[in-house]
Amino acid sequence: MTTTTDLRGSVPGEGSRTGPGGRAMLALILLGQFMAVLDVNIVNVALPTLRTDLDASGAGLQLVVAGYTIAYAVLLITGARLGALVGHRRMFHLGLAVFTAASLACGLAPSVWTLVLFRFVQGAGAALLTPQVMSMIQRDFTGAARARALGLYTAIVAGGVVVGQVAGGVLVSADVFGAGWRTVFLVNAPIGVLLLLAGPRVLPPDGRAGRVSLDVPGLLTLTPAVLLFVVPLILGHELGWPVWGWASLAAGAGFLAAFVAVERRVTARGGRPLLSAGALRAPRMVPACVAILAGPGSWGTFLFTTTLHLQGDLGMSPLESGLAFVPCVIAFGLVGLTWQRTPARWHRRLIPAGFAVAAAGYLWVGPLAGGGVAYEALTAVIGLGLGVMSIIMTAALEHVPAGDAADASGLLLTMMQLANVIGVATIGTLFLSMAEGSGSTRHAEYGTGWALAAVALAGAAAGLLLARRPRAGAQ
Incomplete structure (x- = not known):
């Protein structure tokens, strides 16, 4: 049964x-x-x-x-x-x-x-x-x-x-x-x-803390790993992707490998690693992390590139360009606050469906880049699709042990920040390059829309894993 x-x-x-x-x-x-x-x-x-x-x-x-x-x-x-x-x-x-x-x-x-x-x-x-x-x-x-x-x-x-x-x-x-x-x-x-x-x-008030220790070796390897990875992604385009940026990315990969080795050693000795294995092994945590990378990554990049377009070819003021996203925020919040009222069997299935809706919306970013009511309606469609982020986070945390909640929350939030940085550094660079080459932000919206749609489809694939029927005996 x-x-x-x-x-x-x-x-x-x-x-x-x-x-x-x-x-x-x-x-x-x-x-x-x-x-x-x-x-x-x-x-x-x-x-x-x-x-x-x-x-x-x-x-x-x-x-x-x-x-x-x-x-x-x-x-x-x-x-x-x-x-x-x-x-x-x-x-x-x-x-x-x-x-x-x-x-x-x-x-x-x-x-x-x-x-x-x-x-x-x-x-x-x-x-x-x-x-x-x-x-x-x-x-x-x-x-x-x-x-x-x-x-x-x-x-x-x-x-x-x-x-x-x-x-x-x-x-x-x-x-x-x-x-x-x-x-x-x-x-x-x-x-x-x-x-x-x-x-x-x-x-x-906080209860009595359990036997929790701060993993100093893990901290000393993870911090430079993230720092060496994030800094060149943020500053790379502005500075013309200098050699030191690529060297920093390579060094970051080296520190990440060192972090993995250190954490394995800490675990083998019976210690508490900075990122607990319990949080990573929780059912659906890995596909949830992939979906979180795809969601905020495409969302943050869409806000970045669209703001430049609204203030570029469409000549809007900063305030006007910000207000143009109001339909998107309303749609996003509507899904986040009402999905619990749907039948339980729909919950996880909404995740790949939402990403598919967002992907379809991204494909129309270029054709509707002239602005107007249709463009604002399009932002609402994208917000509607990505409103499933709350379902992803609920699914990710559903089976995380209480003792690993802090590690899981830190992991998910870090994924969100890195997703924004990676999205803006890659697809944002594509947008800026196309805009500079053509002299038109509207032209750049076409290429950006296709790239964002591809990211959203990757999120849909991860969502299909999250929507899989639980094994017999699973909670």
Whole structure:
């Protein structure tokens, strides 16, 4: 006899945090997550005024944008392990405090290089903060409550990227108190302070930590591996893909091999590796990681290239180009918040179907690149397809042991950041090259659409593995 696994949980609501206390906790941690995601892109539309105000070079501007992402991606898995080591609530508060202080420092920065420094610190704070959000959802919510929380979480993670562009345009255009670009950073300070004051009253106390240790050898090999991989991908196109970039990628591969060897040795000696085997061996974790690479990778690249097109050939302002993505965000959030109401047997099948819809939408990016209502409707179709990200994350975490939740959350978040970097560095470079060669961003949209469709189809293939019927006896 076959069974159907309901991703909402086999015992909906049992043991979950519900009522005002649970809702207040979820609102607080998701707002912290939202600020961290928002700051990935919120600075983009402020770059022209920032360049003028601080007399910044192109490399300096690139590092203002990239510094945050670099620190964020490099330290996410370490942040997850530190949460398990000292307590998720404590680490959430520490990360939030670092993020808030660094945001204030960014807003008051007297030069571009001090701003770059504080952006790295801000990214480090976000890396300490964000893994605790998923870990606390995994720890304190079960059944239908967990599924709803994960749906909101995924909508925040993906939607925050677009909202960052819109919010940046609004804040810079408003020019509150003549602060100009500084408002995109200063806005975080009062919100962060309020969350820090509310946290001790809303977040449940950490229990006694188990026997968790920080894998220092793993940290010392994984950190340079990610850093050497991410930096050339972010800066490569801007600097013309110099030789040092390729050497950095090769060195990154060497450190990654060393990391694998170190982790095997730690496991063989009975230690706790930085990335636990339990998290990697959890059913569907590997295909879920592939799908996550395809989802945010194509999504982030679509936002990047389409924003350039809207502000290029179509001549939109930063605010107008940000608002053009509103239908996409609404459609994405609609799927993320309502998929649990569909029959249980549909849940995993929605994943490959969603990627197929997104792939079909990407194919029309070029033909409809003239703008107008049809183009905005197209963004809604793509958002509708990629709204299955919350289902992917729920499926990935469904069978992860509670003790491995921190490692799994750090892995998934790192995959999301790397997916954005890889997508923009590869397909984004294709777009820029085609635009420069033809003198038209509309022409570049054709090639970009085909490439994004191919990535979405790879996600659909991974989704088919996630949709496979569970083996007999599986939960």
